[in-house]
Amino acid sequence: MKRILLILTGGTIASVETEQGLRPGISEEELRESLSGITDFCQVEILSLLNVDSTNIQPEHWQMIVQAIEKRFDCYDGFVITHGTDTMAYTAAALSYMIQNPHKPVVITGAQKPLVKTVTDARKNLRDSFRFACEENVNGVFLIFNGEVILGTRARKVRSKSFNAFDSINYPIVAFIDNDRVIRYVDISGDSGPTSFYSHLVPKVFLLKLVPGITPDILDYISDHYEAVVIESYGVGGIPFADERNFLEKLECLNRKKCIVVIATQVMLEGSDVELYEVGFRAMSRYHLLQAYDMTTEAIVAKLMWLLGKCNDFESFQKEFYTPVSCDLLRCE
Incomplete structure (x- = not known):
């Protein structure tokens, strides 16, 4: 019988009703009762x-989560982490960079309804997560929700209330769990390399979403306070350069200040292709920029925080950013 460590972090799954709304507060006794079948x-x-x-x-x-897992890594066959859904995709992505090639499953799950409720998705998500964590030849960080197993670098919350809250973006789901049957679609056995743990992060990453009317002066503040910025542009990606809202000059300033700039797209599916149009080609051909291709925003942000703690110059940063980790990046030209 496999030995699995359940790591509790709070979230809706562990919440109870209060006068000020739902708040994490489930008792350990109530939690243990829910594990009876597991x-x-x-x-x-x-x-x-x-x-x-x-x-x-x-x-x-x-x-804290990574350090807890690293400390106990050799004592368990797998790990299940309960977590709130709102930032779960960010956590799944971050753990994918901080725990690489683990040779055992690290599963993140949660619920849209608290475990103490009569009608809840919490029990199914918990059981599915433990069932998957007991599978053989499973290597990596995964998010499990509503029967779907999603790579940690590919998860995104796409519904705010429904039980099918998460999707796998630009990548197939890894597996589907039907009661106690696990149906795999993707090879997740990993390679024979060693497990690597990383604890150093630099969280000075800003996410800027372009909207019509935005002025480029915002980049002055960002470059003074952050070491990297992700610009979520329109369509396949582009940088406005018309009239008084010309962002190109500010990109030059960002380069001088050695602020890493990643061009991504606000469109959830299919990714960026920045040089397809003049509005993107001008920027990519003149400045030191990276583009996200098919990466999720959550993965971009987490990868930047990880790389800021590793790389000292743009060339090494570029090489590492475009090196896939846990299938976070498939299209890179």
């Missing part, structure tokens, strides 16, 4: 690490 097929131990709404999750909490 303990029939695996041994479960519990670590209460955090008890927060995932809106309050920060990079420092990712470091």
